Every structure is written in structure tokens, then in C-alpha cells.
Amino acid sequence: MKESKKVKWIHEKVVPWGLPIVLLVAWQGAVEAGWLSSRVLPAPTDVVAAAWDLLEKGELWQHLSISFGRALIGFAIGGSLGFVLGLLNGVFRPAERLLDTSIQMIRNIPHLAMIPLVILWFGIGEEAKVFLVAIGVLFPIYVNTLHGIRNVDAGLLEMGRVYGLRPWQLFWRIWLPGALSSILVGLRYALGIMWLTLIVAETIAADRGIGYLAMNAREFMQTDVVVFSILLYALFGKLADSIARFLEKRWLRWNVNYQNR
């Protein structure tokens, strides 16, 4: 029994890491053997060393917190706007008639295409990045909230009315939980867009942040710092995804599709 449990643990927890480790070792070996120029791709150990260096100088923390702040503020603004608009248009038909077409039209503009305009408006200051993130995040949250609210079971709403729920109780007990799985899909998608937008915006126009760190390092041919910056973005992307997963697991416990995941 115990033996098979151990085997199972190895299968589930260890095996998935096998390939990445092999690749990492191969990468290190290739650089050391001189097959791979460290200009093209520095060895993993060099990347770690660069990271340590940045950390020691205190630079890393500065860039990190700047990028993080932009992401959070942009997400908070765009996300809450999209959420409120989605709720409003989902619950009240007249609001939808008034607003939805306009919102859908704006949605068709790729928000990254607005970068030149945004730079003209805000320069390369904080507002530009926050604005782009907010715009990028707004639509997936809006669309999925609206979709979720629209698909709330009308029978449940009717039942709620018969059972004496007041409008705000209907909202908290039926509208919102009914739309939640769709809203969380939007959240997950929006978190992805949030990082993507930030990467592009910081790379093109910034004087601080992870993107700036990477671009600056490129000018000085510090490939190891560039690679490290890319890894940082990947890490944050993963982190955001884990948060979304955690919320799904917690808030959608009742849904068989999300149990034991």
C-alpha cells in the first residue's frame, strides 16, 4: 500500500518536472561547451547571478513594485468599470440598449494599437501604462460579466421572487453567484491581458519597470538580465493564473465541474 502511494506521488509530483530539468541541464551544458553563445542565450547560472546582482543593488525591487503597481491600479480601474457595466447592462435591458453597441464598437479597437495616441495624450508617464492596462482589462471582464448575468436561470430568479427575496437579495443570492463562473473566466483572461499589455507598454515607452529593465539591458547587451526579465513576466503570469484558479476553486465549490481540480 505504502509503496504504491509513493509511486503515485512520484508520478504526480515529480514526473512533470522531469523534462524542464533535463532541458535546463542541456541548456547549461550547451553554453558551457560553447555551442551556444552567451550573447544569444546566457547559461541558467548566469541568469541567476544577474538576478542576484539586481536584488543586491535594490534595483529589482524598485522595478518590480513599479510594474506591480501599474498592473494593479490599471486592473482595478478597468476591471471594476467592466464589471459594473456588465452588471448594469445584464440586469437592465434599457441600459444595455443604450450602451452595449457603443461598448462593442470600442472593443473592436485593439487596445495596443492606441499606444501612439496614448503617448501623445499622456507622454510616457504612469497614466499611459495604467490607461492601457485598464482598457485592455475592461472588455474581457465586461463581456463575460454580461454573458454570465444574461445566462442566469430565469426560473431561479422567479423562484427567488416567489420566496420573497428583495431586489438586493436577488442580486447577491442569485444574479451574482449565477454569473460567477463566467465572471471568473473573464477575470482569468483579463489577468493574462493585463501582463501582456504591461509588457508591451513598458517595453515601448517607460523609464522604470520590468519592461524598462529589459530594454535597458538590451542596450548594454546584458542578455542575462533580458532573459531574467522575461522569466519574471512568466512568473507573474503564472501567479495571476494561480490566483484565478484559487478563486474558482473557492467560489465554485458547489459546481461539480470545479470540484477536485
Next chain:
Amino acid sequence: METGRGAELVFVQVAKQFGDQQVLRRIDLTVKPGEFIAIIGRSGCGKSTLLRLAAGLETPTSGMIQLDGQLLHGLNTAARVMFQDARLLPWRRVIDNVGLGLKGDWKEQAITVLEQVGLADRAKDWPSVLSGGQRQRVALARALISRPQLLLLDEPLGALDALTRIEMQRLIERLWREQRFTALLVTHDVDEAVMLADRVVLIEDGECALDLPVRLPRPRQRGDAAFADLVDTILRRILSTESDEKVIAASSMSEKRRAL
């Protein structure tokens, strides 16, 4: 258990139209306090509409509905509805579904009604893990916890298998006898109507085409000859185009036969 809390429900020349479609033409129906009425009729004849009118979810195009002598307008707060699909909130545990919309300290009461429907041990479960019959029992508990004066049942057992359905019929009858609410049951199962109701009302062409008292003693037995006769009579009445008089005659015949 306290008794005599049932509401009196009176339909006075009630008509209901959806756009051009006249669903109910002229419904005159008096339901006495504590009475159990079964409503039958072909699919689409307006049974659910009648129930929704009684619940205050629809308003009559003309005519009026009185509840204990008061004109009903807006939502009927004395009524609770049981739907064909249990309509439990999937994101609330069984006990929280039962206590939906209640204020104050309702947990203990919720456990009591769950005990009455035999599901006290499932209080902490999600609705998704319950069987269809169990879900309907939770829905029944939710309907009864607020001690409604009027219970409206819209084919609540229609989707259940035969055995579970018989169990549920017994449960509903028992709770009705204990609590004495007025009950309006829509069903497509004539057996069920005769099993439970004091009166069976047939809706046809937007009117009450038949209003037949069921004078069999409770608890009723399906195997009983009189029971079978009555079911047969009603079925033939629904399926034929016979005039009402003949049916009434036939039904009183079958009652006489039972008396013999």
C-alpha cells in the same frame, strides 16, 4: 402541529390573454381553506398560467382573484410554489436553500422541516449531489418552512420515477393533513389527482370543464375499485368530446357503485 391556517382562494371570471392568445377564458373557482385541489388538463391548456395567477406572478386580463376575501394584487405573499424542476440554488447548501429569504434564527426550524421530509442528514450537502426525488423534498421543505397558507404545486412530481413519485405523494399528503394549508396541485397524472385531491378540476378551452369531488376515504388505495373507476371516468372525459352532463352522471354513477 397547529391547524386551520389554510387560505381561501377565489377566482371570479378570471381571463388571461398573452398577446392575441386567449389562454384562460373564464375561470370561476372557489377553493375552501385547507382544501386540496388537483388541476388537470391537456398540455398547454393553461394550468401553469392558472397557478402563476394564484401566485401573483401574472395578473389577470380581466376578472379578479381573492385571497381570504381580499383582492390579490402583486405577489401573493401567503403562497409558496413548488416547481417541476426543484429550482434549488446550486451554490447554496441544502439547509441554506431551505432557509432562503428567512430572517432571524431559522436554522433550527430548517432542520425540523428537513427531518419532516427525511433529509436532515443531508443538510450540509450541495444540491448537485442529490437525486431528483431528494431535490424535490428539499424544495418541499423550503416551501413549508415559512408555513404558507397556500401551497401551489406545478407538476412537482412529473420528472420522478414511479416509486419515488408514490413516496412523494404520501409525504405531501401527510404534511398537508398535519398543517392544513390550502393546496393547488397541477398534474398530468390523473392517478395522482385522485390520490391526493378533495376535488379534481379539469381545464378545457380556458374554462373549468369539470369540477369533481373525490369522496374516497384517506389514505386512498390505488388498487381500490372505486379509485380505478374514478380515474377511468376522468380519463375518458378528458379524451372524449362528451358533454359535461353525461360525465357528471357517469361520475355520480361510479360513486354510487362505490357506495354499494
